[in-house]
Amino acid sequence: MLVAAGVLAVLAVLAASGVRAADRPERVVAIGGAVTEIVHALDRMDALVAVDSTSTYPPEATTLPDVGYMRRLSAEPIIALAPDRVIAMADAGPPVVFEQLREAGIAVTRVPDRSSPGGVLEKVRVVAGALGVEGRGRRLVARLSADFAALRRRVADTRTRPTVLTLIAAGPGNLMAAGRGTSAEGIVRLAGGRGAVTAYSGFRPLSAEAVIAASPDWLLLTRRALDALEGREGVRAHPVLGATPAARQGRVVSMDALLLLGFGPRTPAAAGRLAERLHPASSGGDR
Template identity: 45%
Template sequence: MRIILRPLLVLLLAAAIASATGTRSRAEPSRVLSIGGSITEIVYLLGEEDRLVAVDSTSLYPPSAHELPNVGYLRRLAVEPILALAPDLILAEGDAGPEAVIEQLDAAGVALVRTEHTTDIAGVGRKIRTVASALGRAADGERLAGEITTRATALSQQARAHPNPPRVLFLLSVGKGAPLAAGRDTAAAGIIEAAGGVNAISGYEGYKPLSPEAAVLADPEIVLVPDRTLEQMGGPQAILQRPEIAPTRAARTGRIVSVDGLLVFGFGPRIAEAVALLSAAFHPGPASAKPQ
């Protein structure tokens, strides 16, 4: 049976933890919990990883983040294990949750800073500034945000200058049922466009099961998948031969691109690398955008 802490009990637990660990200045947090892979990358980029007491399961880069305690998946958080770590600052992606847990953490008096959910390059800069400011490193955050977004924007402009941008279908998962395909206002759509492609699905927002009819109508030239999906399905041919994908141009030409999901869709400080990587895949040849 799952036990859910009520708000009053959460407050009492938080007070006990604060009493045991002593009072800390919110201006200089020393026990930071990072929820979201891109958030953790920013903390490391700023050289503040020594402050981290835990991360979530999407914090896969850099590899040293794996050595930290893990509080689970960012959208399925629980109050108890987080408060047990006595953080004096929680840095979280905008879509971390569930919302009831976020509200309980806020009610417990823990400093909690959430970044906005972004699907564009400019949003990465805002995310870096938010994290840096929360850590007392606003000036460094401003500098890094400017450097990273300037480089990524330049690569994106170069990629988008290519003629005949390919239609790209992103599949979030492929299993026993219909694969989930990315529509508008998704990280996949944002990075596809930034890298000089066209998201093949424009009829809906978010991720929805892909029907054979919708796949034929989308008629992608390229199928884009995370590495994990490719492995789960046993390789590119297994995906291209699915009934939803087989009638498309991508299947006929064998064009499937597999990428590191956190790198490409995380919209973190490696955004320029993500744009360059996808641009090279979308527009093969000497004119493709390359990492600098």
């Protein structure tokens, strides 16, 4: 009841202001780091009035009002911004918030989230359509399609498919690892690798025994996870990770979490960087 009353109060204030969407350019709230990246790639950052806490790129996104974490949203602060449209990833929530936004007369566009090249292109088409810039969307889709095709050709020339253990969080006795069907597994495959964890789906804590049994060729960590372990030296000194073939041979890669897992316009570049590390012989890079 308190939430509903709060929403009604905000609506009353907006109605009293007399502001109509037809009197000004459309105001948009982006929910999800990939959504904000696509808005940026479509050159429509001028339409944004707020973003969520996962929207850390481009840098100017962090100067906009933050409506909170995408899976724990509240309707009131969004409605208070008087947006015309909210563009949100499909897994944003809770669902009741989007019901309240629609009841407030705010258009809501939900963006499907598939961790694949086709999924990235679908996101672009949906966001471009919501923003009314379909032509820009087609051009971005064409560019990204070419980038993904070039990446596929490059990876096809490699002879090995190294196993990669992806950690999104780390701490004393807590290693949060990616399993099957995750965005982490998706980008590892794009880069010509294989996920080291196949016993479960999603992201879960991994036991010491499971880490040793996985015997990964490479360790892939978000920057936050690497910082929590106090850098590469901390990985090598870790009682569990340090015993893996990856740590013993210095095969540790770190990447920004949104770049790594977001599956947005920067994904071809992120997968390409990872491929250079996984396949140094074919790329001319080093470990």
